[in-house]
Amino acid sequence: MENTASALSPESVYFICEQAYSEKLFEYFSKDNDVLLPVSHARDIVVLSYSTEGEVTHGNTLRGGNPLQFEWPVVSRQGLTQLFVSRGGLVNSGPTSHFVKPSKKPDRRFLRASSALSEGAEIFFAGLCLLPHLKKEVRTIHLDTSSIASVVMASLLMSRREDLPKIRTFHSYEKLKQHNFSKDETEVVLISASQSGQMAAQLAELVGRRSQIVTIFSSSPSLATGETLCDLKFDGIMNPAGIPARKINDNFEGSRPINLVGEHFLSEPEAPRAALPGVLQNPSINRSFISRLAGRQVFSCNFKKNRYMPSKSVWIDAGQFLKTENYKEWLELICLREIPAAVAAIVYIDGSDGSEAFAKDIVDEIKRHGVASNCRLISLTEIDGSQGSLPTSPPDKAPIVIAGGITGHGDDLLSVSRALRDWAPSSHRVFLTPICVPSSLAALKVLDQNLCQPRSHVFKYMDAIVIDRQKLSGSWERERQFLSDRYDELPSDLRDRLNVLNSSKGMINNLFLSGKKSQLSLRKNFAFWPSDVDCQAALQADVFVAISCLIQNMRTNADVASDRRIVNNSNTHTVIAAGAFARFNDGVIQASILRAAEPVELNYTDAPDESRVMGGVIVDMIKLVDRQQGEAVTEFLMAILTGWIQLREQDMALVRAELDKNVNLNEAQSWLARCIPS
Template identity: 25%
Template sequence: MKRTHAFRSRTNCRGSGEFIDVLVVFFGRAELDMNVLDDEIQDNLKTDDPLPDAVLLVSFDEHADRLIEVWKQNKTRADGLVRRGQRNAVDYLKELAIWKFHDGSFIKIFRDDQSRQSYDLDLAKLWRDGLAQLVDVRGAFQEAPPGHIFKHPSGRATRQFLLASELLRDEVDAYFVAVAVCITAWNRLKGTSTLHIDTMGIYPVARAVEDITRRCGGKVPTWEIDSFHSHGGMAGLHTVLTDSDAVLVSASTTGSMVAKLREDGVPEDALITLLDMSDDGRLGSVVYARNRHTEASRPQRSHNETVIELAGEYFAAQGKKPRPFVLTKAHQPASLQALLKHFSHRSVLRLNHARAENTARTDLVSLDEATVADNTELKAWLEDEVRFKTPASVSHILGLDGAGGQRMAQVCGQILQGIAGRPPKLVSLADLLALGDTTRTEVTGVLVCGAVVGDGHSLRAIARDLRELVPKASRHFVVAVGLPETMRAWLRLKQFLIQSGDKERPYLLSSWKVLPTGAPSGTGDAWRRAAELMQQADQMDITDHAPWPKEQSLASISEMAKALDSLRDGYLRTESGNVLQLTSGFVFWDPTDEIRAASNNAAVSFLAMSAALQNAREHQEVGSRLSSSMHEAVVLDVENFLRFNDGVLQASLLRAADAHELDYSGSPELSEMLREFLEKVFLNANRPYGEASLEFGLALATQRLRLTKTDSLELIDRIKNSLTQPSVLHGLIYVWWISIKGH
């Protein structure tokens, strides 16, 4: 059960002006003991994010008092929790405090005696930042799919909409949002006895607002909550409103409902909008306005748009089938060709390779760092980048762990020595930690070098360390190759690294090549499911009711398990045992035969297809975007498997796509097309047309690839007589048959 809602934010101390990282943990009405406190704080500190400067434990009224009571009664364990804010003998966590919401404002009511700072923070502002994060994470902002338009209950047509009910998953979410409402409109709410809401979708928030108000200084002991059911029921609302009534509107795009209520005579201070696209010119109070947190966009309208009816908090899009998506050359990422030009060799580009500095962790896609750092074109780029952008104040160069970072640091040191006539000191993080306070004053600037960076957790940690160890030193981060999962992750990393505390003089992040790969850190979903299937093989149920002899199925399961175990880092081979090979004519990469033969074909193909799919997911043109929403599912068109007809490319599509992008069970037409295609693949398993038959079988067996049940059973019926001998393919098809039949 979820007991807290936590978020991180970067803010400034109003007293010192210092910018700090803050972790806020909201406990709501959670039943508290030290085990709960211990678990929640540890879980929120043990992430890939850097340690915060301050941890704020927050609740309201007596629940906040209970936090203090539990903390003081278990001081030894509490001290251990505070020590979680230390690393490498450095105290990163400078304050742990308990805050209470009462009578419309936040009050710091307790500060642990191990705290070394006392920050003067605007927690109301932090709370609004947390609400904005919740809106983004929960998808409360909705944009109509291409060729569609929302029709609002007011009669207006819009391509964008906010859906307040999406914010709520459980009680603690409702209380978190309710606190935001109380912060915004406390003067009215503290005297409220009836709260009118426009939809039952936000009833949990209204009930939480009632509870918080009564406990935190509200003047009215009994409350009533009334739903007037959106635009259809607001006509007579003004006739029943009194001075002790308030109106909470769930969401708005234009402010028309609030404007109409005000026109009817409802007092402006009684009007509260939870989510709105903008607060410019709005009447009443707006809790969350999207324009405060994101740049306004002007979605383009098109002709002949399909209407998605909005009814209160719920969307109706009748008969909407998945939209097929075709991957084209227009989706080729800008940096893909350049990276493959330099780093396609099988000794450089690898799949599921253990990290050199941490063999317990693997990366789905990785490059050999030393090879990257030694690249001549990279060195030429470094010459210009360091010469013209690195601050003259840089006195030390720090390379990330690994051979690549160290070699880049040496190259950059030589460049700076040629410019300044004196060599900067090459150091590790351990060297900086070992410096005394006096010696650290000699560090006037740090250049941080990384050869290959993913989502940037190591860079984030180093940036946090530098802020702690040498806060006044300038910083320049230089990355040779960035391989983030998404471009959004890279932009978030950049935003974090360049924050200097002086908006006029941000730090610098330079990168030679950046390619969002679509590949998460660690093992990819397709490989994880394959590993789980291999582990389940020994306990597989072999039924007498299958279309094949029991002994043949049992032997095929064993063959399947062996094949999965032998190729954990690549693709399954052809039915005849050959490695899947890339031929000429690949639209995203077409090298010479010699270069292709020397490359890791599986890794090259996976990187190319995964990066192209990710580029499609984040494409600027909505009509060219591979992106599903609650109003429209988007799946890969079956045509993609015909366009990219090398087995290794088909396997890459199957493994790089998200599972929902391969779910054709909601479209009988697409499912039938896929069934016809798969029939040809499986019946030609020993020919070039079916060289990826085992990969298609694996995708079906692990349920990443889905057809309708009718097409699934028909496909098995059409291919069952071709499976006459024990084989890997037979084992995979048997597992798929088991899942369809529900054995």
């Protein structure tokens, strides 16, 4: 009765009780009308009864001579749907995350039956609906989760059975295939909830009879596999409280996964936190290494070595790097410290950028110091057996130097290590590479361990640029696709931009869309480089690599303070603090942060405060498009259009309003502004 205490009186009320007690209940209500005061204005009050087999029939009328037509299938469906929805059985992930269900499929929503089964009377109502499926001959009941056992027990109590069946749980998908099902008709399988019907389809193969499979709550488009207790789908007439159909082809890119594990676990999405990049999170390589390469054309982005290879988000030109004084100083030092005088061979890796040139430099350097006149320069293909016969093996325990090129995860070096097990199994190996580009320090440590086993081997490198090159090209690929899809309507500047993106040459000082008047460039006093560096000589690629290192350090370095870590997993969503774009107001730095971040790190749709600040930053840029403070506007417009950055709708509305009234945008900026949907 508590649901009627603060609501309008219902039009019709039905009491449902066991058949054996329907007459007694009718007599009780007839004598004591005060019990009916909470529903005193109801036009019709009727007592219904159910049998121990679950058949519901019309009983006695307490009030009203012409009660509404009672249809139990409709009432049970609408009743269970109302319980499921009002008790929070439908769980939404929010706009910046998605569930990965036990079936491994991603989805924005999840059906959780246990949430809907929290009150005694409601559990018995569900048990009544289930009762026809638990016939007297049923001896075993299989459950996908123990959370629905209460419904089964309620149903069995209502059946008045003396010989209770066994109840077993197969723990959802976790142990589905290992569970001992029988094709005997004395067994029933219960599924708590389903959106796709996939589990029922798999069970049909294991159980045999579809009629033995019952899904309690289902929003599956097809109800063909087995029986359904409650079809949750919305129907304006038959089920107005139902669940609307899911969005077709939902895009989960830039969304944080929330893994649903086991039969009960659900990791509720928490509010995102903001991490502000700063000097304390700056990796030492930015100050000691990358800053010293500014303006040397060592770095480029979106580079293809040839048209058949995928583009590299960050390419390090080994030829340019091997010309630098930093490299030459390191080469002399490493040769003196690590290469024994008795070195027998220098092995280089065919096709690895810079490997052969680096090997020749090593040979020249050690000869300059008057050692290893008989040292051989040899390629990997000569010793890996791919050419048939192998060259003469070096003496037992002879030192061998492996000269790597620009090294990512070290597959080339590991290939040499494998080849040496046959060609020079007892050799002492010295692995050298000028630059490592791992995705994390942990990945670099694993490579070191793999190369140096046993511990007598050595792995040395000049420095490690920790970035994830597989992910960093995403923003340019989205931009290229966006412009390609609208090629016929592009203004000339953006057609030229598309040509740059389609080129295999790579981008050095044209990574970013230009401002209204000129391309983006670094001004004096870059916070992440020493003060004596000529910042104005830096190229866009130099700045982008430095910012990429900074952000990757915040993602992967466990030594970074917890409130500055960027963590996105099942339990945590971190965005880059909008204040970063106000703090670092050089357009080239802002554009670098945009491109180096992942979409989930710039998705502010469930971070109201950050979205408001970010929206304000963009609005101010639009207002100041003629000045340095607004030079990155074009980059932000493209990020909005490609979904690389997302704001709450109310903040996006302010951005659109400012764009609509601004008359100072150039042709490309105006065209991009018009593309933003209203």
